[in-house]
Amino acid sequence: MREVAVIGIGQTPIEEQWDKSLKELAGEAALAALHDAGLERVDSIFVGNMMSGSANHQQHLGTQIADWVGMRFAEAAHIESACSSGAAAFRAALIAVSSGAVDAALAVGAEKMSDSPSDEITSELATAADFDFEAEIGLSFVAINALAMRRYMFEHGWKKEDFAPFSINAHANGAHNPYARFRSAITEQDYFKAAMVADPISVMDAAGMGDGAAAVVLVPAEYLRAAPGARIIRVAASAAATDTIALASRKEPTWLSAAEKSSRAAYAQAGVEPKDIDVFEAHDAFSIMAALSLEASGFAERGQGPRLALDGEIRPTGRVPIATRGGLKARGHPVGATGMYQIVEVIQQLRGEATGSQVDGAQIGMAQNIGGSGSNIITHILRAG
Amino acid sequence: MREVAVIGIGQTPIEEQWDKSLKELAGEAALAALHDAGLERVDSIFVGNMMSGSANHQQHLGTQIADWVGMRFAEAAHIESACSSGAAAFRAALIAVSSGAVDAALAVGAEKMSDSPSDEITSELATAADFDFEAEIGLSFVAINALAMRRYMFEHGWKKEDFAPFSINAHANGAHNPYARFRSAITEQDYFKAAMVADPISVMDAAGMGDGAAAVVLVPAEYLRAAPGARIIRVAASAAATDTIALASRKEPTWLSAAEKSSRAAYAQAGVEPKDIDVFEAHDAFSIMAALSLEASGFAERGQGPRLALDGEIRPTGRVPIATRGGLKARGHPVGATGMYQIVEVIQQLRGEATGSQVDGAQIGMAQNIGGSGSNIITHILRAG
Numbered sequence: 001m002r003e004v005a006v007i008g009i010g011q012t013p014i015e016e017q018w019d020k021s022l023k024e025l026a027g028e029a030a031l032a033a034l035h036d037a038g039l040e041r042v043d044s045i046f047v048g049n050m051m052s053g054s055a056n057h058q059q060h061l062g063t064q065i066a067d068w069v070g071m072r073f074a075e076a077a078h079i080e081s082a083c084s085s086g087a088a089a090f091r092a093a094l095i096a097v098s099s100g101a102v103d104a105a106l107a108v109g110a111e112k113m114s115d116s117p118s119d120e121i122t123s124e125l126a127t128a129a130d131f132d133f134e135a136e137i138g139l140s141f142v143a144i145n146a147l148a149m150r151r152y153m154f155e156h157g158w159k160k161e162d163f164a165p166f167s168i169n170a171h172a173n174g175a176h177n178p179y180a181r182f183r184s185a186i187t188e189q190d191y192f193k194a195a196m197v198a199d200p201i202s203v204m205d206a207a208g209m210g211d212g213a214a215a216v217v218l219v220p221a222e223y224l225r226a227a228p229g230a231r232i233i234r235v236a237a238s239a240a241a242t243d244t245i246a247l248a249s250r251k252e253p254t255w256l257s258a259a260e261k262s263s264r265a266a267y268a269q270a271g272v273e274p275k276d277i278d279v280f281e282a283h284d285a286f287s288i289m290a291a292l293s294l295e296a297s298g299f300a301e302r303g304q305g306p307r308l309a310l311d312g313e314i315r316p317t318g319r320v321p322i323a324t325r326g327g328l329k330a331r332g333h334p335v336g337a338t339g340m341y342q343i344v345e346v347i348q349q350l351r352g353e354a355t356g357s358q359v360d361g362a363q364i365g366m367a368q369n370i371g372g373s374g375s376n377i378i379t380h381i382l383r384a385g
Numbered sequence: 386m387r388e389v390a391v392i393g394i395g396q397t398p399i400e401e402q403w404d405k406s407l408k409e410l411a412g413e414a415a416l417a418a419l420h421d422a423g424l425e426r427v428d429s430i431f432v433g434n435m436m437s438g439s440a441n442h443q444q445h446l447g448t449q450i451a452d453w454v455g456m457r458f459a460e461a462a463h464i465e466s467a468c469s470s471g472a473a474a475f476r477a478a479l480i481a482v483s484s485g486a487v488d489a490a491l492a493v494g495a496e497k498m499s500d501s502p503s504d505e506i507t508s509e510l511a512t513a514a515d516f517d518f519e520a521e522i523g524l525s526f527v528a529i530n531a532l533a534m535r536r537y538m539f540e541h542g543w544k545k546e547d548f549a550p551f552s553i554n555a556h557a558n559g560a561h562n563p564y565a566r567f568r569s570a571i572t573e574q575d576y577f578k579a580a581m582v583a584d585p586i587s588v589m590d591a592a593g594m595g596d597g598a599a600a601v602v603l604v605p606a607e608y609l610r611a612a613p614g615a616r617i618i619r620v621a622a623s624a625a626a627t628d629t630i631a632l633a634s635r636k637e638p639t640w641l642s643a644a645e646k647s648s649r650a651a652y653a654q655a656g657v658e659p660k661d662i663d664v665f666e667a668h669d670a671f672s673i674m675a676a677l678s679l680e681a682s683g684f685a686e687r688g689q690g691p692r693l694a695l696d697g698e699i700r701p702t703g704r705v706p707i708a709t710r711g712g713l714k715a716r717g718h719p720v721g722a723t724g725m726y727q728i729v730e731v732i733q734q735l736r737g738e739a740t741g742s743q744v745d746g747a748q749i750g751m752a753q754n755i756g757g758s759g760s761n762i763i764t765h766i767l768r769a770g
Contacts, residue, residue: 001484001485001486021517023517044625050438050444051438051444053435053436053438053439053509053512054438054439056516057508057511057512057516057520058512058515058516059435059436059465059467059512059513060465060466060467060512060513060514060630060756060757060760060761061465062465062466062627062761063466063467063627063630063756063757063760063761064515064630066627067515067627067628067629067630067631067634067760071627072627072628072629073626073627073628073642073643073646074626074627075625075626075627076466076625076627076761077464077465077466077473077476077477077625077761078464078465078466079462079463079464079465080438080444080445080446080447080462080463080464080465081445081447081448081461081462081463082444082445082448088462091462092462092477095480095481095484095486096480098484098486099386099480099483099484099485099486100386100484101386101480101483101484101623123442124438126442127438127442127443127444127445128444128445129445130443130449130452131441131442131443132406132408135442238486240429240460240461240462241458241459241460242447242448242451242452242456242457242458242459242460242461243452243457243458244452244457245445245448245449245452246452249452257458258458261458371445371448372445372448375445375448375452376445376447376448376461376462
């Protein structure tokens, strides 16, 4: 397998984008990434998206994006694994380039949720859960996570307010990110008075939806030897693991076994340990998920994720900076695009371009994208230089 | 890149499967393939499916199938490129194994169309076309192909009845396939009197829908050296190419440029020419598509696809046997599963297991899967021994 480098990144702001279609958003991010890479063409395009078939009446999105960005004849495919579709597309592009089958690939994550009426989008999001055993009985995706959070609070003795630092940190960082949907800091009071969505998850525990796209260009690292001045970001590890799709099927619903498996495999591939990770873009779709990710990925003891947050260790100056550009919470969570935003943000950190929330001297970054309620987890480690 | 072999195949009958859910169909094919391979686990599962999100209220299908077949912690992803989703999943599995990232992979194609009401399924199928420029103006997917067939007949002087042999050959072969949806031969009279769907496409020019799943297991070919008695089927080539998603955007709407690109790349990889192909599982979703595929893949001169059929050369005893197990026309076309059925059927031929329509001494087979109206075409060449 060839070592692979990311030589271009692109993203759109996340908001309700009423004046742009899904393909226009995807195209904007893709062309920005190509421009950043200094490339005009790639061999293959992998598009991560969860629900264009229902929300935008458009399947076959790989082909449509390839056509839209003028990449006729390139290979194109659409990859979907619910909210981890973005990282799944990145991993497909990575494997294609590392295998030698392809010399340059574009990975795009794109989602346009505003096209669906708000009652329908809740049903569409529930297709990430098990239809037969979860969605069918009326569990929305937020409700499933609320059950996990309630159980976790019971098991480990945390109160709801102990989760406040996750949201406060995300919004503090998102305020510096011009692409983030929510660009203002919040206070503890804002967290405490936030409207409840599915008890104990309030709007300040849940990532906001949005429309957006992010993209990266991947090439074999060996091609870059001739350009010593280039800011080379190498992919040091990629590992994916699944768990039962239904939360209730797990022996321990408050432990992310798939995060444990995929992060351990990634650490082994990269030859690093959790303490070596300078930036960790965790999948904080809900504050409970941020806590569970920190624990299963080896940054905190079991049940002690909130402790790390309360101690300030998840801030850009802390031991395990997460949500450094706002995370899913403040940047926004256009579901199939999120995994690609995480990778783009890690790369911004490794390039030293994370203005306002730069982690000093960041050299090794990790992005972890979660599909479903912890049922498909993909971890990537990237390294500068 | 490591050479890859297919060591297990599985499939379900194609019909209206009211007593089985999508995951049960996919699981049945997957477990059959694992049993055939003599394996209990794989590292990764790639599921090709077009529209489970809308037709079955279930996205995240890779994870669900991995869970359903007891493959907890395995990697899983869902790949979609409309009607070429099956071959796209096979190609993803192939690249993962050939790269060395994965040692054993399962590729599954599955689609359950009967769950959607018939008026909705037409809209869902149209998501394979360009929503903005085709579906939005009321063009169904059959209508787009009818425009192509009408134009082709005008350009090359063929009459509708000249396409009869495509349908007659498919049904004659499908009669011997226990997994085919339509298992009775048809006559020229049946073809002539068939009800029109979108002039000039009648029901005898169009593949029937259906519910079904097919699966294969892939491993590095080098792992099989120790088992000299095994029927080894090697993957000799894999190539994918796209074209504009909208038919009207092409300079030549009756020439499949993406088939030309992908088949030429595949021939080069395998070191073969069209004359070396013993079996060609073409994507005969419509009889016009069979003709266009034969031409763009180098088996017939431009405009002469129907000639090959009229001369009997597409039969199992002919020069270019197609639809040898019924093709899309008679086997049925559960859209996201079709590409995997094609590969399974090529392997049946190379193993000498295509009872009733066996091509004598078949050693090299080709499967070509088409997504959209020729906009995403994936060609695989497989070789016995």
